[in-house]
Amino acid sequence: MLRTLIENLNFIFTVDADDTVLRKASVVLDNDRIADIGGADEIAGRHVRESFDEVIDGAMMGMCPGFIDSHVHLSETLSRAVFPDNLNTRAWVFHWAKPFYAHVTDEDEYWGALLGITEMLRCGTTCFLDMGSQYDPGIVIKAMEPTGIRGITGRHAADNRPAELPKGWTEEMADHHFFPDAQTALEELEKCVVKYNGALDGRARCWVNIEGKEPCSLELHVGAVELAERLGVGTTYHLATSIEEAKVCEGKYGVWPITRIDNAGGIRKNLVIAHGAAVTDEEVKLLAERGAAVAFCPCSSFKLGKGATAIGKYPEMVAAGVKVGLGTDGVSAAGNMNLMRQMLLVAGMFKDARVQPDIFTARQALRAATIEGARALMWDDEIGSLEIGKKADFILFDLDHVEWTPFHDPLQALVYSASTASVCQTWVNGRKVYGDGQVYGVDEKKIRSKARELAAEAVIRAGLHKDDVDTTTTLYDEGN
Numbered sequence: 162m163l164r165t166l167i168e169n170l171n172f173i174f175t176v177d178a179d180d181t182v183l184r185k186a187s188v189v190l191d192n193d194r195i196a197d198i199g200g201a202d203e204i205a206g207r208h209v210r211e212s213f214d215e216v217i218d219g220a221m222m223g224m225c226p227g228f229i230d231s232h233v234h235l236s237e238t239l240s241r242a243v244f245p246d247n248l249n250t251r252a253w254v255f256h257w258a259k260p261f262y263a264h265v266t267d268e269d270e271y272w273g274a275l276l277g278i279t280e281m282l283r284c285g286t287t288c289f290l291d292m293g294s295q296y297d298p299g300i301v302i303k304a305m306e307p308t309g310i311r312g313i314t315g316r317h318a319a320d321n322r323p324a325e326l327p328k329g330w331t332e333e334m335a336d337h338h339f340f341p342d343a344q345t346a347l348e349e350l351e352k353c354v355v356k357y358n359g360a361l362d363g364r365a366r367c368w369v370n371i372e373g374k375e376p377c378s379l380e381l382h383v384g385a386v387e388l389a390e391r392l393g394v395g396t397t398y399h400l401a402t403s404i405e406e407a408k409v410c411e412g413k414y415g416v417w418p419i420t421r422i423d424n425a426g427g428i429r430k431n432l433v434i435a436h437g438a439a440v441t442d443e444e445v446k447l448l449a450e451r452g453a454a455v456a457f458c459p460c461s462s463f464k465l466g467k468g469a470t471a472i473g474k475y476p477e478m479v480a481a482g483v484k485v486g487l488g489t490d491g492v493s494a495a496g497n498m499n500l501m502r503q504m505l506l507v508a509g510m511f512k513d514a515r516v517q518p519d520i521f522t523a524r525q526a527l528r529a530a531t532i533e534g535a536r537a538l539m540w541d542d543e544i545g546s547l548e549i550g551k552k553a554d555f556i557l558f559d560l561d562h563v564e565w566t567p568f569h570d571p572l573q574a575l576v577y578s579a580s581t582a583s584v585c586q587t588w589v590n591g592r593k594v595y596g597d598g599q600v601y602g603v604d605e606k607k608i609r610s611k612a613r614e615l616a617a618e619a620v621i622r623a624g625l626h627k628d629d630v631d632t633t634t635t636l637y638d639e640g641n
Contacts, residue, residue, distance in 0.1 A: 460485070
């Protein structure tokens with residue numbers, strides 16, 4: 162057994178049920194788990210110093226649970242800073258993202274996933290929920306293997322193919338993007354879960370993920386949660402992502418998206434709804450009753466104008482007991498995979514929009530980035546907080562940094578003052594996977610070079626470098 166002592170930490174955010182913050186504290190790791198945690202003097206009195214294989218001085222460090230990204234698109238990582246910022250969600254998806262997907266290869270996905278994972282680890286993210294590969298979940302899992310990160314992925318699926326493909330889409334993309342019907346899609350998704358769930362000694366999980374919204378039939382939405390329930394895993398899909406989507410749904414079916422899916426029995430406790438921007442007060446109660454989770458992506462909402470501050474019900478969801486995690490979305494929508502930036506935004510945006518300084522506090526922001534994300538991912542029995550018996554997934558901050566000089570309340574400093582610049586180490590499974598300015602196990606310089614090369618080629622293949630790409634859409638406005 163490998164025993165590690167990290168002693169005399171300035172603070173530890175446990176993010177337990179009481180949000181306990183320990184000062185001058187130590188933590189004991191036995192292999193991949195937390196064996197003890199508490200005041201430095203207490204820990205010193207309970208353990209023989211010579212029993213440790215490694216002792217780390219944490220006097221100028223602070224510890225936080227690893228951040229959990231509740232919604233990310235690793236297959237989009239090569240599209241950073243390609244899509245403009247004058248698009249609403251539906252035009253962004255149908256005329257920019259889909260053409261990009263149409264021209265991304267499995268090789269592109271692999272290097273993009275590697276790049277995204279290195280960014281996450283540098284930003285203190287130790288676990289993620291990825292929407293899934295356009296080809297095979299094994300691509301993401303292959304990228305996860307050498308980096309040591311923890312995560313959930315899947316296989317992209319949709320079944321409501323447009324009768325006429327928009328400009329930029331290809332027949333090849335449509336064939337692997339859209340299954341002929343819900344049953345065929347679910348059969349393939351089940352194969353993926355059986356093959357990949359629990360890979361990498363449990364660090365990787367595979368879910369029954371689908372795209373959601375208009376490209377998916379009602380049968381596929383409901384079938385995904387039912388299949389996931391039977392397999393003992395979760396599912397995630399996009400829903401209620403914008404007011405435009407809600408209005409299209411209301412025009413066709415007389416109700417908003419979440420109510421439509423729930424009326425068919427599709428909103429359940431194993432579901433993570435990506436975005437959930439257009440939600441009624443009644444639907445907030447419904448989500449709480451069903452036990453479903455919502456992944457809120459503040460940066461994405463800001464760039465695409467989803468309306469989080471205008472119509473969003475996220476503070477109400479938290480108050481109602483809905484599991485609300487934070488996500489970064491894809492880099493083309495959010496610009497980054499930095500959950501510290503999401504924490505800052507969510508801790509301030511509703512205060513300002515509603516002129517109410519006591520709403521969505523720093524404490525709630527930290528919980529959304531950690532334990533609430535773990536609850537959404539159905540992994541809170543092992544991650545999301547720093548408690549005895551849980552996995553040793555955590556971040557160490559360098560407090561000898563201008564961002565932390567000086568500070569009194571570490572929570573206020575973390576959310577409002579600090580950035581990823583002061584993340585000095587990221588640990589997953591009791592192992593340091595980022596430190597000394599580098600992600601271990603991979604050649605980051607090679608990854609960045611390859612990503613630049615492949616991204617430039619994909620953008621040109623997709624035609625997204627031209628000036629004639631549509632910025633509005635009527636796709637799926639009519640019909641099923």
